[in-house]
Amino acid sequence: MIINFKGAKTYIGTGGKSLDINKMTLCFLHGSGQNHLSFIQQARFFAYKGYSVIVPDMPAHGFSDGNPCKSIKENAKWINDLLVDLKLKDVVVIGHSQGCLVALELNRILKSSLEALIFVAGSNEIPVNQFLLDLSKENPQKASQMMVTWGHGIDGDMSINKWPGHSHYGEGNNIMCMNKPTALRYDLQSCNDYSDGIDAANIIKVPALAVLAKNDQMTPLKSGLKFVELIKNCETHILDCGHFLPSERPMELNSIINSFLSKLK
């Protein structure tokens, strides 16, 4: 659905079902340079399982207009305001990559009631190397291509896909190309600048789930494992794939999330 939010056209994927604010809502937060399409195989899946699903395109991403947020805290504030605006009550926030940092900050400020946090390929910090930061300013398309290549496990190289006929690389590059050219640089800079992750993780009180990737080159497994130690009782799973877990291992991820959610009810 498209709404006007803070004066800008804002797209929110709902998994092909209309939003019902009385149901538990799963709010998916995309990663750097991504948009709602990084959750193609989660949005419809959970919407058809009876949850309300929202997958917002952050400002300047996907189908959303507006200026890109310039810090993780600004992203979190934007999402918080959106959830309030939509009058959503019981929300489970599911972040991927940068979306995990945003989820950490959202946990501090969320006014609507947060039911649980799910971190996919996440950590409490995502340092970005200077080369990529520079490239994202000079040539965002090239930077995107490099991220798509680094971000996938062997399935990317070999064009292996659970979704018949689809290529992780071809699709991944084009998903990133849909964003405004400035979106990526602010995303990467926000990740690199964020340093409150340890505190933010320590104060999590809601049930938490982390699904990490064995061959993650963007948020390495080692960093993810340290991160989950900071959270009280974080259920943790490791899947054999790269950083783009939602498209590389959709069924495994969905099934882990599904059983976690069923325990919340």
Added chain:
Amino acid sequence: MSENYKFDTLSLHAGHIPDKETGSRAVPIYQTTSYVFNSTEEAASLYNMEVGGHLYTRISNPTVAALEQRLAALEGGASALACSSGMAAMHLVISAICSSGDHIVASSKMYGANINLLQHTMPRFGINTDFVNPNDPEAIKRAIKPNTKLVFGEVIGNPGLDIMDVPEIAKICNSKNIPLVLDATFNTPYLMQPFKHGANIIVHSLTKWLGGHGIAIGGAVVNGGNFDWGDKYKFPTISGPHFALGGISFWEEFGPSALIAKIRAEGMYNFGPSLSPTNAFHLMQGIETLPLRMKKHIENTHSILDFLVNHEMVEWVKHPDLETHPDHEVAKRILPKGSGSIVAFGIKGGREAGKAFIESVQLASHLANVGDAKTLLIHPGSTTHSHLSSEAMKEGGLTDDMIRLSVGLEDINDIKKDFERGFKAVKKLNK
């Protein structure tokens, strides 16, 4: 892991890694119509396109999917769909994008069935086409109307070998927000990858060089993922609510792969031109050696061009790699590795000479296909176009002395010797 494998490697490996259970190195032939669901929930998920997976082989099949993913990788596309023939691929694309009342701009110099489909069949369903010279980007621009939904052409035209100036035409299409759909059968991704030049959708007849051995008919649609289908008025069945799946917007839900998702949900579901898993296996076997074969096809073509150009019995030779070809400059720019292995030439002595030549060669096969590993010939004047007068043939860009040659991989001296046998027969006739 982030190896960014090169073309030759992808030709062999893309789309398949040995499965853990059997270790099968070759892509298994999943000769099955359907797939057991683990639960009713899983079945529903597949029907609703919530996640990827296989439901019924008319829609998708693991062997066919390996071929599709190999093609997507080789073309650098977002997704691909394989189907029963090149013509099926063409029809799937048109029917996915256009509805009654829509308009197409197409090259006037294309394979006969491509022309027939657009000129005679589609108008019966309210989809009309204006044909324009593919070498004239300005004419293409002028032909575009408010209801034009796609521009279509062959990168290397069959049989006239006209070359489309793909980057120029792509610029025009892009500025008008119209997808550029190219039949890339004659070039294959080895000689040229149209997405790199701005094209949006590729159709292939896999029957030809990609399969490469003349043993299986097949086609494919490869989707660049680089087209914005967001205009709900222009592309209502892709970005607006579609009857399938409770009013789905393919564009919103699947983004770069919207077109392939739509073709699977509608074209494959309702028309059903599926590729058999066994043929997918054969075609993939062919693709494994595509780079090697294309290299040799081009080498042999260049050698035979030399031979024909200098032969006393040859009136004219047409191939885009010859400086005399009107599109030579475009060919050099967009097809630097070579412009394919189809050659047209005229034999001194007209229609009768052509017939005598064809009937006297013994190594080259006289048949209707192109792109086989073996050398193939056809003389349109005494076969496909025998019912037409010389004048009528000329109007279609053909002459009655013309031989269409698909250069194979034999020892080139054996082909030349074979042709000498043909020319000898023509000489006898001309005496």
